[in-house]
Amino acid sequence: MAVIKAAILGFGTVGQGIYHILNEKREALREKLGVELEVAKILVRDTSNERIPGTQHLLTDNIDEVFAEKGMQVVFEAIVNEEPAFSYLKQAIENKCHVVTANKVMFAKRGLELQTLAKQNGVFVGYEATVAGGVPVIKTLKNILLVNDVSCIQGILNGTTNYMLTKMRKEGWSFEEALLEAQRLGYAEADPYNDISGQDAFKKLMVLSDLAFGEQPAWAEVEVIGVDTISAEDVKVATEQGMRYRHVAEVERQADGKIVGKVAPMLVDREHPLFPIDDVFNAVAIDTNYIGTLTVTGPGAGMYPTASVMVEDYAEIIGKRAGFVVTI
Amino acid sequence: MAVIKAAILGFGTVGQGIYHILNEKREALREKLGVELEVAKILVRDTSNERIPGTQHLLTDNIDEVFAEKGMQVVFEAIVNEEPAFSYLKQAIENKCHVVTANKVMFAKRGLELQTLAKQNGVFVGYEATVAGGVPVIKTLKNILLVNDVSCIQGILNGTTNYMLTKMRKEGWSFEEALLEAQRLGYAEADPYNDISGQDAFKKLMVLSDLAFGEQPAWAEVEVIGVDTISAEDVKVATEQGMRYRHVAEVERQADGKIVGKVAPMLVDREHPLFPIDDVFNAVAIDTNYIGTLTVTGPGAGMYPTASVMVEDYAEIIGKRAGFVVTI
Incomplete structure (x- = not known):
């Protein structure tokens, strides 16, 4: 053999x-x-x-x-x-x-x-x-693109910060407590800057943009807001209102053909597909012309x-x- | 060429x-x-x-x-x-x-x-x-199976009945009203027996079983309960309790190696991944040994x-x- x-x-x-x-x-x-x-x-x-x-x-x-x-x-x-x-x-x-x-x-x-x-x-x-x-979003996208055009991709692309937001909500932890535990579990790097600043999600979004559109937005034009802008108090208020914070990365092709991207925290209600995505899970929703919206969800981190x-x-x-x- | x-x-x-x-x-x-x-x-x-x-x-x-x-x-x-x-x-x-x-x-x-x-x-x-x-569950499964073992597959496999359950909840329609509208929109066949009895979901489940396990459970041993067992009153009570009915098909390999399947309505709370799956959407969750649980969601019907x-x-x-x- x-x-x-x-x-x-x-x-x-x-x-x-x-x-x-x-x-x-x-x-x-x-x-x-x-x-x-x-x-x-x-x-x-x-x-x-x-x-x-x-x-x-x-x-x-x-x-x-x-x-x-x-x-x-x-x-x-x-x-x-x-x-x-x-x-x-x-x-x-x-x-x-x-x-x-x-x-x-x-x-x-x-x-x-x-x-x-x-x-x-x-x-x-x-x-x-x-x-x-572990979410097979690249293979799913490649397959879709054989026949479909993609107009927009939106998702939770960083497992570490989704874990932190989940713990802040469920356990009432502060941002710092959630970060320490994420580091202890090996989810966050020793230097957690890339995760909490949104830079990690941004890089992944650019890889998706290359595949879906054959190009990326100009990096300087992409607004990237980290989860470090969200306090325990923010999370508490949202929870009382039946809402949840998700850190969402999004890239789309505008009607004029221009590719635009954004990474930022988003408040979602229980009707939103990202509402139940907790812990280190990632989820990516892909808008297409023939199929409609496809979403793939799974563990976004881990050996x-x-x-x-x-x-x-x-x-x-x-x-x-x-x-x-x-x-x- | x-x-x-x-x-x-x-x-x-x-x-x-x-x-x-x-x-x-x-x-x-x-x-x-x-x-x-x-x-x-x-x-x-x-x-x-x-x-x-x-x-x-x-x-x-x-x-x-x-x-x-x-x-x-x-x-x-x-x-x-x-x-x-x-x-x-x-x-x-x-x-x-x-x-x-x-x-x-x-x-x-x-x-x-x-x-x-x-x-x-x-x-x-x-x-x-x-x-x-339109949900690429077969390709996703084939890809996963290159490396992973699958232990269980659970999902909403029939778009027509999920549409009906959604309308019964959101619009307060009776089962019959929801069925008529599903037929008018072309989701349900003229003879809706296969959809509402669960036989349609059952057949799809058997295709997934073949792929994931290389075999099917004995058909006579699979319990198949249709959505026609759910009344408008059942839906109303569930909604008041913050729950939703989903028609769920499930197949798994037991510890003893036996493959068992079931198709039945299930009450899910808002923490359940199938909670936000409305209208004609399908969702399939696949439990694997290395990746964990992967879920793919998208339109389950339509031209x-x-x-x-x-x-x-x-x-x-x-x-x-x-x-x-x-x-x-």
Whole structure:
């Protein structure tokens, strides 16, 4: 049986999740895809820190060693900032590797560029994990766009802040208490700026805009208001009125063709589809011409949801390669 | 450019929707897929009834004429009962045609058989439209199943009855008034038995069971309770208590491996994800091991939503055929 070698770049929560799933589903994936996947390299900053027992021999802190590995064909990337992630993936694609990324900061800025490069090199870019964690919004959108035009996308794209708003309402916690607990549970980064400022949701929104409209609004024109503008008292008043705060990201194509976006807290009543979306859940509503409004909802964060959609990206890529034998 | 010939079997609401979308999106589909699709035959019972101007020359009441057409390669089927639909599609597959069906009655009973036959003949079966109208639950499930195990599926699978329950609550209509209006709007069939008895939702549930678990529960063991057991007074009482009736279909794999199903009205409170799903909307929640619970929501009925997912099935099939050029 053919063996495909893969590398994991970045071995934090998501990187480790990929490793676990690939191990746990080894047999099933081999059976479904007809090929064996072997994790041959794991790129880390500190090779002395063996985070999963038995992986020491796979660790490297040198990206060149990854591509020097004979038979390397898939690169899973779970690093956080634009660089060096972009350069690594560019190098991967130039080495004819398929790439699967969870890096929204990089992808919001360089996603179209990577995809063009991938097309030129005959490889695929999987980026389901860049938006809404375990929610398959990218695949759903790609599928819809085969036939439909999309006019507007609206959603809760940040699980951390939705968790915080939920706890402020249900437990009466202050903003600070909710943030501390989100950090303790690993939802929020040590530096929570990107989550609470709305920048994280903004980056995901830009990835969706690229896909739905082929372009993004000018970043400077997108109003981005964080959840840090909402106090415990605001939440209390809203709850008494039967309303809930949601942090909503929205991008639409106006009648004049212009793409406009916005990220801001929104008060919703119980008739609103985002009303029951609590905890770390994300929800994305897509307005289309033929189908109407489609909504996908699910866990927006966490090791396994995010890692799972990355392995699904890999499986989809391999499925495409396996092709389809029929004469038309 | 290669031309692919297609037939539409059945030219009611959904069949006409397919014809309209294929015309409206002709350019876009040609550009995306690299092939031209031509509707070459339309199978109807009465060829003297030209439902869309300009289609008279395409109409036939003889299935053999469909397959006698040179270059016929895709069959869209939008007929309602098991036969003759199954025989037609079997014949189509044996003639190496891809088939795309919206026929849940047939597919609940013969779906696995058709898929096996298709595999043997190197063609594809698209059946997104058999379940939940415009909601892409089949594609979402297929994608999830590449990596995840599914334990339970729960949802509103019948748009007609959800519309009726919504109107009974919002307008204070009786069951009979709601049914009449559903019929007037074309949501309910002239014979509404399948909708209100729960048989329609049951058939869709069986299609989902086949896909998620590879098998169905014994049909006789599935409890199916219709919405006709709910009176206007029941709805009024529920509304006063802040609750809503939903008609819910559910199938799960028990700990002992047994697959069990149920279709019945359910009272849900405002914290329940199905609470805000009103009108003809469907919603399907899928419990998985890695991702957690994913929910997809959208219009469960109507000409364009259903026809749109059928054309998406076609586009997906052609996309697979076009293949993927890379050496691994």
